[in-house]
Amino acid sequence: MPTIMVIDDEEMIRTGIVSIIRRLAPQWRITECKDARSAIRSLGADRPDLMLIDISMPGMDGLEFSHYLKEQYPDILKIVLTGHDKFAYVQNALRAEVMDYLLKPIIREELVGALGKAERLIGERMQTRLRAAEERATRLRHSLVDLLCGLRESEDQLKRILTEEGWQLESTKYSLLVFVRDDDGFDALEEELSQQVETFQSRFKEEEHTFAFFADSRHFFVFSTGLALPLEEMWGWWLNTWSSSSVDRSLSGESLIRGAGASFSALAEMPEVYRNLIHETYRSDNARKKPDARNGADRDRIDQENRLLAALETNDFEALLHSLQDGFNKIKHQTLEHPSMIRLGIFHFLLIMLLPVLNKTESKLSLAMRETVADVLSRLSLPGSKIHLMTFVSEFEYQLRTLVSNLPDNMKQNKVIEIVKDYIGKNYGDKTLRLETLSKIVHMNGNYVSNLFKEVTGENYLVYLTSVRMEQAKRMLRNSTLKTYEVADSAGYSSTKYFCKLFRKLHGMTPSEYRNRSQGLAGSDKTSVEL
Structure with a gap:
């Protein structure tokens, strides 16, 4: 009014x-x-x-x-x-x-x-003032996140912004509180922030200035200055405030929010302080709540964990790499608003998702990977290190491939066969697909590939190729209107007559009979000519 x-x-x-x-x-x-x-x-x-x-x-x-x-x-x-x-x-x-x-x-x-x-x-x-305040807050948030994540050149920029905002930077102490909430994140809580900051400032007279912000939906930071800051009390107040928020009351009984806090004397110390806080937060024994399959985010997380676990238990390196790339792609999508948050996303993925899965299985691949992931995390947390997500992913993939190349021969053999199977699955319609083609794909002698395929899978590669082609042929017969000769051609057979003969031998009926039965058509003509 x-x-x-x-x-x-x-x-x-x-x-x-x-x-x-x-x-x-x-x-x-x-x-x-x-x-x-x-x-x-x-x-x-x-x-x-x-x-x-x-x-x-x-x-x-x-x-x-x-x-x-x-x-x-x-x-x-x-x-x-x-x-x-x-x-x-x-x-x-x-x-x-x-x-x-x-x-x-x-x-x-x-x-x-x-x-x-x-x-x-x-x-x-009022609108002009609000926009200006939002722009200043955005500049301050970006500058803080940049320094938190190790971009040292942002320190001078942060000092300028804080000075413009009236912060006294001489003879003062700084404090940083980090709060993390998984899955649902802090969505719907941001509207309460301004009022909570005012209440916090009236409650703690020791603090001179406070800037609280959401780095993303899961990470909340409180940055304060003042002398003799009561860190533990400040931490407890914010934790209680968020935990008792109106949108969280239905979730009482579970500790959904966790984090850590620290004080320091110079802005230059912030990357190191942040590194220690994020390690402490994510390595906490209570860092995770029990996933709930009824929750959409939890269900996706469970599915992702199960895929990783299956790949590790079967020493399936390519499937593992595919799952990891999916995880990194999600990080890339989540950090489009502010690239510096990539560090948080990678920490979250490696420490919260991957390491617990690695610790659940004792396969040769998981045992070998634990050391690699630990090495990556130690390098990732170095203050001042800059992260480009795609470069990081490439380096990580290179480390994993180097690791796999040094694993026992039986694991290498499994990898070769998976490559062969994958190639057959994608190229079954190629009528020129021969053992020689497959041997070139894996850079091995044809006879060795044939013997290795039999040893690892228990069946001849040609039998496997035929089963893949027939499964695809049945799928086309069930779900398309292609004529029999078109199905044969698409499945990799030059001769329709040979295809029909082989189909009847394997399935006890002609392709037309199979189509009619699969589509529930009565009175199929068993003597019809397959064309």
């Missing part, structure tokens, strides 16, 4: 103006003063957005008062009232940046129109 202060030494006129405003513009809060001096004394308490000022007042007149307001309170809008319709008065009022100029006796419609104009200006100013 905007506030208007009506200033006129004639009580009857002042009362009449107030009455008009209350009846025709009730959205305004109204205060009254009889002269400029009393208005000046009331400014601090009333904090008006608009002043309606009579020009003819004893002592400081309305024009003098308007010039005073222009110098001391430039944000306050001004409308002057006068019984004189003279250019000199208007010119003087304009120099005082008066918004409007009304003649006495006041016409109600003119007054209401002037108030409407003032409301629009106040609304526009």
